Amino acid sequence: MANKKPTAGPLLDLSIDSAKELKVSVKGSVHELIAKYQVFSEQTTGQKADKNLVVERGLEYAFKKDSAFQKFLTGKSGTKHGVSSPASPAAASAQS
16 A cells, blocks of 8 residues: 555745745735635644745645646746836735
């Protein structure tokens, strides 16, 4: 029988890595989910979970799973991947 990873623990790896500060705003419902994920992680691992790591690892996971974004990063999407100015006010807010 093959060994399976336990599924009861958090999906996100919340180990610490060096970071740069980025201030963002999120919807109240997302803020609440971040706090709940912290509690979930702490209860299942016994280790303190930092909200910054919850957000960071969630974004890393989303970026990794986004196949179109991965193609973009590797230059296989046919889209230029240089940094350009945001196309919309929403995009400008997301980058600040």
